[in-house]
Amino acid sequence: xxxxxxxxxxxxxxxxxxxxxxxxxxxxxxxxxxxxxxxxxxxxxxxxxxxxxxxxxxxxxxxxxxxxxxxxxxxxxxxxxxxxxxxxxxxxxxxxxxxxxxxxxxxxxxxxxxxxxxxxxxxxxxxxxxxxxxxxxxxxxxxxxxxxxxxxxxxxxxxxxxxxxxxxxxxxxxxxxxxxxxxxxxxxxxxxxxxxxxxxxxxxxxxxxxxxxxxxxxxxxxxxxxxxxxxxxxxxxxxxxxxxxxxxxxxxxxxxxxxxxxxxxxxxxxxxxxxxxxxxxxxxxxxxxxxxxxxxxxxxxxxxxxxxxxxxxxxxxxxxxxxxxxxxxxxxxxxxxxxxxxxxxxxxxxxxxxxxxxxxxxxxxxxxxxxxxxxxxxxxxxxxxxxxxxxxxxxxxxxxxxxxxxxxxxxxxxxxxxxxxxxxxxxxxxxxxxxxxxxxxxxxxxxxxxxxxxxxxxxxxxxxxxxxxxxxxxxxxxxxxxxxxxxxxxxxxxxxxxxxxxxxxxxxxxxxxxxxxxxxxxxxxxxxxxxxxxxxxxxxxxxxxxxxxxxxxxxxxxxxxxxxxxxxxxxxxxxxxxxxxxxxxxxxxxxxxxxxxxxxxxxxxxxxxxxxxxxxxxxxxxxxxxxxxxxxxxx
Numbered sequence: 001x002x003x004x005x006x007x008x009x010x011x012x013x014x015x016x017x018x019x020x021x022x023x024x025x026x027x028x029x030x031x032x033x034x035x036x037x038x039x040x041x042x043x044x045x046x047x048x049x050x051x052x053x054x055x056x057x058x059x060x061x062x063x064x065x066x067x068x069x070x071x072x073x074x075x076x077x078x079x080x081x082x083x084x085x086x087x088x089x090x091x092x093x094x095x096x097x098x099x100x101x102x103x104x105x106x107x108x109x110x111x112x113x114x115x116x117x118x119x120x121x122x123x124x125x126x127x128x129x130x131x132x133x134x135x136x137x138x139x140x141x142x143x144x145x146x147x148x149x150x151x152x153x154x155x156x157x158x159x160x161x162x163x164x165x166x167x168x169x170x171x172x173x174x175x176x177x178x179x180x181x182x183x184x185x186x187x188x189x190x191x192x193x194x195x196x197x198x199x200x201x202x203x204x205x206x207x208x209x210x211x212x213x214x215x216x217x218x219x220x221x222x223x224x225x226x227x228x229x230x231x232x233x234x235x236x237x238x239x240x241x242x243x244x245x246x247x248x249x250x251x252x253x254x255x256x257x258x259x260x261x262x263x264x265x266x267x268x269x270x271x272x273x274x275x276x277x278x279x280x281x282x283x284x285x286x287x288x289x290x291x292x293x294x295x296x297x298x299x300x301x302x303x304x305x306x307x308x309x310x311x312x313x314x315x316x317x318x319x320x321x322x323x324x325x326x327x328x329x330x331x332x333x334x335x336x337x338x339x340x341x342x343x344x345x346x347x348x349x350x351x352x353x354x355x356x357x358x359x360x361x362x363x364x365x366x367x368x369x370x371x372x373x374x375x376x377x378x379x380x381x382x383x384x385x386x387x388x389x390x391x392x393x394x395x396x397x398x399x400x401x402x403x404x405x406x407x408x409x410x411x412x413x414x415x416x417x418x419x420x421x422x423x424x425x426x427x428x429x430x431x432x433x434x435x436x437x438x439x440x441x442x443x444x445x446x447x448x449x450x451x452x453x454x455x456x457x458x459x460x461x462x463x464x465x466x467x468x469x470x471x472x473x474x475x476x477x478x479x480x481x482x483x484x485x486x487x488x489x490x491x492x493x494x495x496x497x498x499x500x501x502x503x504x505x506x507x508x509x510x511x512x513x514x515x516x517x518x519x520x521x522x523x524x525x526x527x528x529x530x531x532x533x534x535x536x537x538x539x540x541x542x543x544x545x546x547x548x549x550x551x552x553x554x555x556x557x558x559x560x561x562x563x564x565x566x567x568x569x570x571x572x573x574x575x576x577x578x579x580x581x582x583x584x585x586x587x588x589x590x591x592x593x594x595x596x597x598x599x600x601x602x603x604x605x606x607x608x609x610x611x612x613x614x615x616x617x618x619x620x621x622x623x624x625x626x627x628x629x630x631x632x633x634x635x
Contacts, residue, residue, distance in 0.1 A: 153192020289537035398582035406588035505587025517545025
């Protein structure tokens with residue numbers, strides 16, 4: 001690049017030379033990804049040459065316009081958005097009025113296209129300056145010039161991003177914009193966001209605006225109208241119907257329609273291109289888990305044992321999300337089996353419950369003992385649910401959830417580059433670029449640091465009034481003295497004091513999970529506590545969202561004010577959680593689990609769990625008192 005610029009510099013300093021140097025610097029600056037400072041420096045230098053080129057422009061009018069647009073673009077990249085707006089306006093005003101000259105249709109189309117492009121670029125610069133009204137005005141002028149042919153979906157998407165739903169005014173303006181568009185424009189916008197991948201951030205933004213403006217029927221109508229124009233086997237249709245299903249449930253709380261639409265989705269014979277097959281499979285898995293979640297919600301709400309039995313049958317017969325997959329090998333979908341096990345715990349037979357649980361335990365352990373590492377996190381998360389369901393395994397459940405970010409075996413880490421889709425999620429930028437995922441969630445009560453709260457409705461010691469009065473004080477967990485080293489954990493050290501970024505530990509790179517509450521926080525290590533729901537198929541809540549879920553379940557805030565349900569339900573009322581990390585968590589290093597004063601290798605922990613504590617837990621299960629308790633003996 002330096003040689004090219006040096007060759008230009010020996011030429012006379014005229015318009016073409018200055019423009020060529022500016023273009024070269026800008027191109028290389030934009031392309032420099034390995035050295036941001038170097039790229040920024042080149043772009044700034046490009047602006048100097050392009051400014052000088054503009055000062056002595058001698059080219060064709062359209063060539064001059066292109067130069068000024070390039071300078072405007074470079075100014076925008078140099079955080080000089082005000083200058084960028086000025087140059088875009090200059091370029092726009094330089095364009096000839098061919099209509100007055102009775103120019104050819106081709107010339108008119110060319111000028112119109114340039115005008116539209118400049119207006120869009122100017123709107124983007126105005127948006128950066130947070131001049132929302134001016135940006136919207138520029139976008140709308142571009143729409144007007146475009147005529148009947150709608151702007152590209154990505155541009156229409158940029159228009160909606162002017163109003164990110166931070167307040168009621170933004171939500172209403174977003175809905176007003178969508179209503180002001182033509183049907184073709186709305187279809188272009190929805191197609192961009194739902195055709196091959198679901199752009200979760202934008203879809204949720206629109207859903208939230210429609211919900212809070214009481215216009216969900218309108219949104220559903222728009223989506224159904226577009227769906228009617230699509231082939232029955234298209235991924236586009238699948239994604240649209242999935243978005244409609246999410247509106248019915250959990251947004252509107254319409255369980256029947258939410259369930260029916262997901263059943264129809266799983267029955268669709270969708271045939272996407274090979275490039276998008278993984279995206280469809282991931283979406284199918286999510287909807288299958290959502291459907292299972294709905295069924296379990298119905299199961300919990302009904303007091304009719306016959307109805308409970310029918311719901312169990314529906315869950316049992318739920319089709320796999322993957323036509324060519326062995327469902328028994330899919331850890332994520334095994335959370336559906338966990339819900340069935342929870343039903344069996346209540347309905348029986350107990351022997352069938354034991355069989356289900358042992359199959360799940362075996363699957364989790366197999367995932368941890370195999371020669372691949374990408375499935376460890378999913379295996380640990382499912383294992384935490386399995387262990388939390390049985391008395392005496394609380395400590396092991398806490399270990400399982402605390403190790404979900406850890407590399408358990410450095411010798412095999414990174415050797416398998418094609419993992420199945422993890423339960424945990426990437427950040428939003430990855431979603432916008434392609435694959436995505438997300439669910440809905442909720443909560444129940446407060447408890448001590450690191451404590452496991454098991455779902456009492458899943459045990460024979462069920463509290464009949466569970467959904468009525470939530471405890472005001474933290475629930476203490478009974479400590480089994482046979483648990484390894486738990487008694488040695490300092491009581492003063494809390495999960496909040498465990499800072500993973502300060503620990504010497506082995507953690508996965510590039511992974512992470514997102515809070516499924518309204519905050520959408522992302523974490524990739526134990527930098528803050530997470531509450532993992534033991535009932536939902538895949539739900540994690542940060543400290544704040546967990547607290548909100550508690551308040552929503554109780555119906556009041558600590559101040560005594562009434563708490564309304566959120567625009568989008570997350571988790572479920574009276575659910576139970578396991579909080580991670582456990583007390584005194586120090587992470588995994590070189591295959592050694594460390595917490596408090598305890599150190600134990602992963603393999604030894606699994607061995608003792610399989611050979612001793614897991615069988616012992618079932619002895620306890622089969623010799624329990626069946627929920628019987630003393631009554632009046634203390635009187």
